[in-house]
Amino acid sequence: MNTQDDIAAMAGLAPVELITRNTAITAPRLVPEIELHLATEELPLYKAGEEELAALGIGSPYWAFAWSGGQALARYILDKPKTVTGQRVLDFGAGSGLVAIAAAIAGAKTIIAADIDPIAAHAMALNRKRNEVDFEIETTDLIGVRGNWDVLLVGDVCYDKEIADRLLPWLREQTTFGCTVLIGDPGRFILRDLGLESIASFHADTTGIMEDNDLRNARVWQFTD
Numbered sequence: 001m002n003t004q005d006d007i008a009a010m011a012g013l014a015p016v017e018l019i020t021r022n023t024a025i026t027a028p029r030l031v032p033e034i035e036l037h038l039a040t041e042e043l044p045l046y047k048a049g050e051e052e053l054a055a056l057g058i059g060s061p062y063w064a065f066a067w068s069g070g071q072a073l074a075r076y077i078l079d080k081p082k083t084v085t086g087q088r089v090l091d092f093g094a095g096s097g098l099v100a101i102a103a104a105i106a107g108a109k110t111i112i113a114a115d116i117d118p119i120a121a122h123a124m125a126l127n128r129k130r131n132e133v134d135f136e137i138e139t140t141d142l143i144g145v146r147g148n149w150d151v152l153l154v155g156d157v158c159y160d161k162e163i164a165d166r167l168l169p170w171l172r173e174q175t176t177f178g179c180t181v182l183i184g185d186p187g188r189f190i191l192r193d194l195g196l197e198s199i200a201s202f203h204a205d206t207t208g209i210m211e212d213n214d215l216r217n218a219r220v221w222q223f224t225d
């Protein structure tokens, strides 16, 4: 089949089939102890543009990538498990569920992995099973909710101004309730001048187009005030 046929063949696939046919089991560069269903260069999901996917009723497949901010957060938690051990954790904008899986391995008491993309929920369920861990999956938009989590982890969700403008005031408010908020991000312009400090940085040399260039500067941030 040519690429167009491959892309068209995605229409009407059930979510689990869409994911398994379009991903390969891959360990993210900074987190080799975790395996995820991730897109690869050869697979139609990667070859298709956002418009082609939208025409098939498929949203941007953020869940098929391990973003640099999520990788930084997952690495940080695995290196410093006390950050989450025994704590109630929310992984907000969880995508593949990478950060939630790291929190589970690090011994969090309870974990909610939240993503409004319903296909992400299926990807998380597959990745949860693959890594033999447990966490709850939530698809409602939790921005504005006063939850009872102790640690709020946010990997690469400030990717545009619209979401950042909604998300950041809520995250700051969570700190006033005593919640530890950790943001994984390569250092986007949007996050400047917000009173955030970088508390950890990680570096991986990237090779192919599938690997996020931002992995050369993957960081974890925290509010200072």
Ligand SMILES: C[S@@+](CC[C@H](N)C(=O)[O-])C[C@H]1O[C@@H](n2cnc3c(N)ncnc32)[C@H](O)[C@@H]1O
Residues within 6 Å of the ligand: 062, 063, 065, 066, 067, 068, 069, 070, 071, 092, 093, 094, 095, 096, 097, 098, 099, 114, 115, 116, 117, 120, 140, 141, 142, 143, 154, 155, 156, 157, 159, 163
């Ligand atoms: C760039 S991906 C990052 C995924 C993952 N955290 C990582 O670092 O690999 C951002 C994710 O945020 C999700 N998202 C956007 N707005 C959201 C909202 N209001 N509530 C929950 N998830 C949201 C998107 O669906 C997407 O899966």
